[in-house]
Amino acid sequence: MDNVVDENKVNQVVESAKGQTAGYELPLLLFAGFRTLIDRLHAELARQGHPDLRPAYGFAMQAVGTGRDGATASEIGRRLGVTKQAAGKTVDRLVAVGYAERTDDPADARRKRVRLTAHGLDALARSAAVFDALRTEWSRALGPDRLHDLEDALRTVVPPEAIRLDAANWLGGSGA
Known part of the structure; x- marks a missing residue:
């Protein structure tokens, strides 16, 4: 080729x-x-009530986490491999479309924490279900053994530490 x-x-x-x-x-x-x-995934999520969700938001929502404590913009930036300012812009967008909210940090009045809203948690839950359905489709198309072999082969050549959220640096985003 x-x-x-x-x-x-x-x-x-x-x-x-x-x-x-x-x-x-x-x-x-x-x-x-x-x-x-x-x-x-995003076409299906749009059909299920999440038309504003973008791929970068999914990474950011994973970086925020599903816990009650959420994360600070600095923590989100570190997890994504972007600057605090870049993370803050993404958080601004997540807040604007209703996937996240800013709350006071009980440990430090100068900081804000970011938590996912019910809408954001719903998007993550639906994403997981859609990914399961897509994997099932691939399993039907390839056969379960071939799909398992593909996943196993990728686990063999991809070091565990390479599976992370900070795609921005190698996709040309602003690094930390």
Whole structure:
């Protein structure tokens, strides 16, 4: 496969040799699989009453957590690998669309804590259910053994510490 640009398609991958897989195809397929799952998730969440939810919000809501204590903007920024200011902007948007709220920090009057609202918790619960349904679809399409083998193979090559929320740095966001 070769990566080519033509006037109709911006970044098209074309087959160059039968039976050969170019090294760059693996990350493209992994990213396309991720993107397919995330796009389908958000389409379904929109149908279920969460049309304002964006992929970045899901990462941020995971960084806030589901506990009563929530998190500070600094903690959210650290968990996401972004600055406190960038985290604050995301929190502002989550508050504006009703997924989070700011509360006083009982331990420090100078700080605010961010907690998920009932609407935010509902979005996370629905996200989990949709991901389960999408995994079931993949299992039907691939067969349960092949899907398990795929997941197991990825666990073998992906170090556990690489599974984290701070995607912003390698996607071009502002780092901490």
